[in-house]
Amino acid sequence: xxxxxxxxxxxxxxxxxxxxxxxxxxxxxxxxxxxxxxxxxxxxxxxxxxxxxxxxxxxxxxxxxxxxxxxxxxxxxxxxxxxxxxxxxxxxxxxxxxxxxxxxxxxxxxxxxxxxxxxxxxxxxxxxxxxxxxxxxxxxxxxxxxxxxxxxxxxxxxxxxxxxxxxxxxxxxxxxxxxxxxxxxxxxxxxxxxxxxxxxxxxxxxxxxxxxxxxxxxxxxxxxxxxxxxxxxxxxxxxxxxxxxxxxxxxxxxxxxxxxxxxxxxxxxxxxxxxxxxxxxxxxxxxxxxxxxxxxxxxxxxxxxxxxxx
Amino acid sequence: xxxxxxxxxxxxxxxxxxxxxxxxxxxxxxxxxxxxxxxxxxxxxxxxxxxxxxxxxxxxxxxxxxxxxxxxxxxxxxxxxxxxxxxxxxxxxxxxxxxxxxxxxxxxxx
Numbered sequence: 573x574x575x576x577x578x579x580x581x582x583x584x585x586x587x588x589x590x591x592x593x594x595x596x597x598x599x600x601x602x603x604x605x606x607x608x609x610x611x612x613x614x615x616x617x618x619x620x621x622x623x624x625x626x627x628x629x630x631x632x633x634x635x636x637x638x639x640x641x642x643x644x645x646x647x648x649x650x651x652x653x654x655x656x657x658x659x660x661x662x663x664x665x666x667x668x669x670x671x672x673x674x675x676x677x678x679x680x681x682x683x684x685x686x687x688x689x690x691x692x693x694x695x696x697x698x699x700x701x702x703x704x705x706x707x708x709x710x711x712x713x714x715x716x717x718x719x720x721x722x723x724x725x726x727x728x729x730x731x732x733x734x735x736x737x738x739x740x741x742x743x744x745x746x747x748x749x750x751x752x753x754x755x756x757x758x759x760x761x762x763x764x765x766x767x768x769x770x771x772x773x774x775x776x777x778x779x780x781x782x783x784x785x786x787x788x789x790x791x792x793x794x795x796x797x798x799x800x801x802x803x804x805x806x807x808x809x810x811x812x813x814x815x816x817x818x819x820x821x822x823x824x825x826x827x828x829x830x831x832x833x834x835x836x837x838x839x840x841x842x843x844x845x846x847x848x849x850x851x852x853x854x855x856x857x858x859x860x861x862x863x864x865x866x867x868x869x870x871x872x873x874x875x876x877x878x879x880x881x882x
Numbered sequence: 883x884x885x886x887x888x889x890x891x892x893x894x895x896x897x898x899x900x901x902x903x904x905x906x907x908x909x910x911x912x913x914x915x916x917x918x919x920x921x922x923x924x925x926x927x928x929x930x931x932x933x934x935x936x937x938x939x940x941x942x943x944x945x946x947x948x949x950x951x952x953x954x955x956x957x958x959x960x961x962x963x964x965x966x967x968x969x970x971x972x973x974x975x976x977x978x979x980x981x982x983x984x985x986x987x988x989x990x991x992x
Contacts, residue, residue, distance in 0.1 A: 637905035682957050692942040695924050701947035707954070708967040720950065725967075737967060793986055798984045803968040804976065821972040824979045831986050 576864040577624055580617035584765035586857025587614065589850035591772040599835045599846035600779035601747075606851065607776065608752045611769040613858050617761035617865035622665050625869055629658010671761045679754065687714040697740065706806045708737055710744035717745040728805045731766065733798035736789045740798075745782035749777045775822050782826055783835065796830035799823060883915055884924060884938050893935030937986065 587610050594603035690699050698719045707723035711718045719741040726734055744750070752773055760770040780875075782799070786792040803823045829835075886902045887894055894902075900912045907915075916936055919925040926942060927934040971979065 659922070678957070682891050682953060684951060685953035685956075689953055691946075693946050694939075700943070701950055702943050703947040703951065705951065722947070737972045740967060796986060797983060799968060800949055800979050803971055803979060806968060821969070823968055824975050825984060827979060827982050831982060849962065 577868040578622050579864045580614065580621045580861040581763065582765065582797035583857045583861040584611075584614045584618070584763055587611070587766075587854040588768055590847070590854040591768040593847040593850045594781075595772050595775055596786060596787060597845065598776075599837050600776045600783055602837075603776040604749075604752055604773055604780055606854075607769050608755050609771050610858050611756050611766050611773070612760035614861050615766060616748070617861040618763040619623050619665075619668060620865045620869055622661050622668070624865075624872060626665055628660035628872070629656075629661060640744060643831055654718045669761050669821070672758055675757060676754075678739040683711065683713055686711050686720070690714075690718065690720070697742075706802065708741060708802070710741040710749075712745055712748070712750045719745070725802060729798055730799060732791070732794045734788065736785050736791075736798040737802070739785035739788035740795065741789075743781040744777070745778065749781065749782070750823055752777055775825070778822065778826060786830060786834075792830045792834065796827045799830070800827050883912075887925065887936060887938045888897065888941065893930065893937045895930065895933055895935055897933075899936070 587607075590610070591607060594607060597712075598606070691698055695716060699717065699719065701720065703720045703722040704724040706722060708719070708721040708725050711720050719738060721737065721741075725737075729737060742875065756766070756770040756773040759766045782795055786795045789795065800823075883899065886899050887900070890898065896909065896912050896916060897904060899916070900909055901909060903912070903935070916927070920927060924939050925936050926939055927936045948963075
């Protein structure tokens with residue numbers, strides 16, 4: 573087996589075609605669930621393999637707390653012993669752990685801060701803040717989930733569009749979209765090859781909420797207009813990362829999707845369409861990733877148990 | 883009553899409100915009105931010693947808005963934490979968006 577342990581580190585590449593195609597060809601709900609699942613499994617496998625490489629590669633370095641037996645020739649047959657790779661795995665793993673912890677801490681801090689800011693208001697499900705800066709977002713957790721919206725944004729929407737806005741944010745909360753988003757963000761930290769999946773899920777989660785809102789207000793066009801109007805009044809904050817790209821940003825794509833026909837609801841794409849092939853490729857990549865990391869981990873555990881007197 | 887509360891610098895007691903309104907109202911009347919306003923959600927109160935300190939609700943909303951802006955402004959990459967309704971627009975996005983919306987309006991008029 574040997575080199576198989578490195579496979580989960582690069583297998584996320586198999587999910588790239590699906591990340592690209594699922595945005596347009598799948599129902600946003602299916603796409604979000606599928607991509608998040610793939611990203612989560614691949615991130616766990618890749619981290620496990622990183623840890624295995626680190627343990628074996630560093631077990632015989634002087635001053636290491638690990639037993640020398642942990643890089644026995646037998647163990648090296650399961651996980652390749654390489655001092656350079658093993659040493660390189662230490663900072664990589666530390667970086668993954670530190671960045672994940674930092675992300676979770678920031679996430680918690682913003683959510684707690686937002687709930688604290690709203691603490692003095694009556695506990696309604698919608699909190700309207702008197703502020704000229706137009707923004708709206710869904711705030712999960714706390715005593716109850718809340719939709720936060722400013723008078724600046726409400727003021728520039730028509731009544732039907734306001735309903736669309738509330739329906740959109742409630743859809744985020746009802747489907748617990750923040751968990752999907754958190755999962756793909758952690759996955760993108762664990763393995764940078766998973767970043768395209770994070771971008772895709774960020775987009776498909778918005779599309780999912782858009783479709784739910786369209787169903788709730790009974791008009792896709794109203795939701796499209798609400799998004800368009802909201803984006804145009806809050807355009808003061810351009811996204812620097814998008815500046816160099818010629819491709820349209822997420823907002824016009826969402827509006828265009830809503831002005832087009834409703835997406836078909838299917839649980840798994842047809843195997844003959846290109847998105848079907850991409851989905852199968854991603855599924856195969858995930859399966860191989862899971863198998864090779866599980867295989868390496870189990871083999872190593874068994875060898876270590878036999879090799880070290882406990 | 884509400885305007886008197888708004889003139890107060892922070893939470894005010896019922897006695898302060900009564901003084902402010904010119905003494906025509908009995909203390910118990912002031913309490914009754916404040917309690918009714920509390921039921922309607924127009925004011926809020928918090929315990930201050932043996933009595934209550936009253937604050938107009940609109941003040942709370944303004945305060946909440948300022949606090950929220952602080953939380954959001956402190957987060958350089960707020961999109962990374964909260965799913966906002968719309969994200970920023972790229973350089974060509976505005977033109978594209980206006981075209982799409984104009985197009986959708988034309989279709990409806992046809």
